[in-house]
Amino acid sequence: MDKRNLKWTGAALASVIALWAGSAAADDIRFMCAADGNECATLEALFARYEKDNPGTHVVIDVVGYKAILENLPVQLAGGTGPDMALVTDFGGLAKYFLDLTPYVDANYWNTNFGNTLRWSRTGPDDKGIYGMNIQLTITGAYINKTLFEQAGVAVPGEKATWDEWAEASRQVAKATGVPFPMAMDRSGHRIAGPAISNGAKIFDDAGNPILVDAPFADFMGKFVNWNKDGTMAKDVWAGIGGTSYQDAAQEFINAQLVFYYSGSWQVQRLDKAIGDSFDWEVVGSPCGPAACSGMPGGSGLVGFKQTKNPEAVAKLINYIAQKDNYAEFIGKTRNVPAHEGVAKEGVAYTDASQNVAKALKGWNAQIAKLSPIAYSYQGYKNSRTMYNITVQRVTQAIVGEMSIDEAMEKAKQDVEAAIQSAGK
Amino acid sequence: MTAVLNAIMNIIEIPMRFAQRRLGLRRIAWVFLLPNLILFGIFAFLPVILNVIYALTGTDQVMLNDRTFVGFDNFITLATCTNHLDPNTCTQDLFWRAIYNSLWFVTLQVGFMVGLSLVTAIVLNGKIRARGFFRSVFFFPVLLSPVVVALIWKWILQREGLLNAGMDAFGLTPYNWLLDRNWAFIWSIFLSVWAHMGFYTLILLAGLQAIPRDVYDAALMDAATPFRTFRRITLPLLMPTMIVVLLLALIKGVQTFDEVYAFTGGGPGSATTFIIQYIYETGFAGTPRLFGLAAAASILLAIVLIGLTLIQLSVTRNKADG
Incomplete structure (x- = not known):
């Protein structure tokens, strides 16, 4: 080995050792994030501020598709290779992996401000842990194209209007204006759960066991299937895809091809940006049924995972976002409905929000009081996502004619029983 | 560039010479085959074995130690139908x-x-x-x-x-x-x-x-x-x-x-x-x-x-x- 080679060999060895040492010393918090709007970017900015005040902490954000949160994250967590924290929506399904923040945070502050949603991430009624917070509260409900109503000369149904009344009015508007779709609902078991509950569906039996299908549930599903068949509902949304894949109808609404769009509060920003001044739209919430006028609550939760090597750093970071000022800033910038009761009580300053957005968010805030307790229980149930998927699969099969609605409901019942047997109650 | 390659080769040469001295020429052939065998084992053979184990176990848990042995239940569930010509009558x-x-x-x-x-x-x-x-x-x-x-x-x-x-x-x-x-x-x-x-x-x-x-x-x-x-x-x-x-x-x-x-x-x-x-x-x-x-x-x-x-x-x- 000549002198020159020896020098290069030494340099190569030194580089390898430096790289190895560097990777071993890294103390990053990995955060997996997926969002419809600017939630990930806003969190990144807040994290950057936290990092400045806490030089020992470095947050690495992995922005992924929502599908990765639903499909990849559970497998990663089960295999022990998940991130340190993430923005999740399947609270019940992932609850067993959540890091309990109680030792590191002011439990009283958390219980006072997040009391309504904390239970969603708990494993059962005896669990009093604090596992993270809802970074927003979402509510399902409807938007209407008000301009189309005006053009058609059809009166907008009132606050207590039923699903049938909305269907009739939407059909009239579509007919008068030549719009192809009177109504549309996102292809999601979560979205259709609100109308079913309003129709009287109990979802659970008296002992608290999940049943999903009862007479009011089947009744609304039958109505929904018929609306898809007779053209009241945009069939493309539910029948245009297979399996349990999610599909929304926002683009149809944005393109003014839809009169009544049942989705949720998280669409406000997207609609405002895409529609602009093209037409007037407004939030009308959830139509009424015999039992309620309820949508479904939901939202993403910022949670830590107990497999993290830095539990204290993760807990402190989540706690930082949970503080009133930071939380209000986040909600203001992302234009969401707050899940933090203190922030909700004081009202949020929606940064640079247009008049439309401010009005829409006010509309969504007014829907909170109408949410049925069943809706809260269903959303917080650990197998809720399973039941949502079963609903989507079976109702779609009835829409496309693979089975009758009665057969679909019978299959849905069997699916729930089998799923609970596999996953546990 | 040549100098860098020489440096890398020099680093690799040290354990190779040592291995050849210790194992002899016949056994060193296996050492060269080993990386490929390991890769084949991990990425082809092991998944097949794991697949069979998963097929014979139940629950929604991914870790094998959390799963319970169910024998051929999964195959039976797949095959159970009242009338195999009508999928609606099948469990799956x-x-x-x-x-x-x-x-x-x-x-x-x-x-x-x-x-x-x-x-x-x-x-x-x-x-x-x-x-x-x-x-x-x-x-x-x-x-x-x-x-x-x-x-x-x-x-x-x-x-x-x-x-x-x-x-x-x-x-x-x-x-x-x-x-x-x-x-x-x-x-x-x-x-x-x-x-x-x-x-x-x-x-x-x-x-x-x-x-x-x-x-x-x-x-x-x-x-x-x-x-x-x-x-x-x-x-x-x-x-x-x-x-x-x-x-x-x-x-x-x-x-x-x-x-x-x-x-x-x-x-x-x-x-x-x-x-x-x-x-x-x-x-x-x-x-x-x-x-x-x-x-x-x-x-x-x-x-x-x-x-x-x-x-x-x-x-x-x-x-x-x-």
């Missing part, structure tokens, strides 16, 4: 729908694929103008990613797609092709044939070009008609290649997933859900994640594919033997 009705869809798909797709590939290969083997260009045109879709293929045809066939715009321009009533179960299935076959035909055409073209010219000259001297020449000379001499193409198309057909999944998502309903999609959704996309059921279904699929592969190997060997 979606599995049976996927089986029937796959059977229909493979039968029709392979039939069209081989037939059209043969016709195209014969045409491209003839003396036509711009032959090179047409050969490239038919092969081009093979180079496209399955997702690109799916998106192209989705844009053409969707409600406000190119086809409906064309129909509208000609005064015809537009049709929502992908919302109709039968049409969605037919278009899935079409898309699959369009995407893969070039590959099989190329194989058949090579087979046609391997037929000796003098056999055709003899037929010409005997005043054989073109049809008789095709039936008595081309087809028998091309048969070994045809069988290979048929089996390759069958294997590929059974494995169909990506392009149809991106095209229709398996819908409308489950009209274009094939067996691989069932496995994927049961094991990964659905909740609870029924890894055992998915693994059992994949073992059944593997048995079918192994059978087809063995036939293909035997045919190829016979062809090679003469």
Whole structure:
């Protein structure tokens, strides 16, 4: 080995050792994030501020598709290779992996401000842990194209209007204006759960066991299937895809091809940006049924995972976002409905929000009081996502004619029983 | 650059020399084979064993120590039906729908694929103008990613797609092709044939070009008609290649997933859900994640594919033997 080679060999060895040492010393918090709007970017900015005040902490954000949160994250967590924290929506399904923040945070502050949603991430009624917070509260409900109503000369149904009344009015508007779709609902078991509950569906039996299908549930599903068949509902949304894949109808609404769009509060920003001044739209919430006028609550939760090597750093970071000022800033910038009761009580300053957005968010805030307790229980149930998927699969099969609605409901019942047997109650 | 490479080689040389001194020349061969054996073991052999273990265990847990042994329960669940011809009577009705869809798909797709590939290969083997260009045109879709293929045809066939715009321009009533179960299935076959035909055409073209010219000259001297020449000379001499193409198309057909999944998502309903999609959704996309059921279904699929592969190997060997 000549002198020159020896020098290069030494340099190569030194580089390898430096790289190895560097990777071993890294103390990053990995955060997996997926969002419809600017939630990930806003969190990144807040994290950057936290990092400045806490030089020992470095947050690495992995922005992924929502599908990765639903499909990849559970497998990663089960295999022990998940991130340190993430923005999740399947609270019940992932609850067993959540890091309990109680030792590191002011439990009283958390219980006072997040009391309504904390239970969603708990494993059962005896669990009093604090596992993270809802970074927003979402509510399902409807938007209407008000301009189309005006053009058609059809009166907008009132606050207590039923699903049938909305269907009739939407059909009239579509007919008068030549719009192809009177109504549309996102292809999601979560979205259709609100109308079913309003129709009287109990979802659970008296002992608290999940049943999903009862007479009011089947009744609304039958109505929904018929609306898809007779053209009241945009069939493309539910029948245009297979399996349990999610599909929304926002683009149809944005393109003014839809009169009544049942989705949720998280669409406000997207609609405002895409529609602009093209037409007037407004939030009308959830139509009424015999039992309620309820949508479904939901939202993403910022949670830590107990497999993290830095539990204290993760807990402190989540706690930082949970503080009133930071939380209000986040909600203001992302234009969401707050899940933090203190922030909700004081009202949020929606940064640079247009008049439309401010009005829409006010509309969504007014829907909170109408949410049925069943809706809260269903959303917080650990197998809720399973039941949502079963609903989507079976109702779609009835829409496309693979089975009758009665057969679909019978299959849905069997699916729930089998799923609970596999996953546990 | 050379100096850097020399430095790296010097670093590698130290343990190699040491190993050769300790193990001797015969055993050092195994050391060189070891990386490949380890990779094969981890990425090919171990997954097969894991798949069998998952198929024999239950619950939605992914870690093996959290799973419970259930024997052949997963296979029994898949097979349980009151009437196997009516998927609605089966415990796993979606599995049976996927089986029937796959059977229909493979039968029709392979039939069209081989037939059209043969016709195209014969045409491209003839003396036509711009032959090179047409050969490239038919092969081009093979180079496209399955997702690109799916998106192209989705844009053409969707409600406000190119086809409906064309129909509208000609005064015809537009049709929502992908919302109709039968049409969605037919278009899935079409898309699959369009995407893969070039590959099989190329194989058949090579087979046609391997037929000796003098056999055709003899037929010409005997005043054989073109049809008789095709039936008595081309087809028998091309048969070994045809069988290979048929089996390759069958294997590929059974494995169909990506392009149809991106095209229709398996819908409308489950009209274009094939067996691989069932496995994927049961094991990964659905909740609870029924890894055992998915693994059992994949073992059944593997048995079918192994059978087809063995036939293909035997045919190829016979062809090679003469």
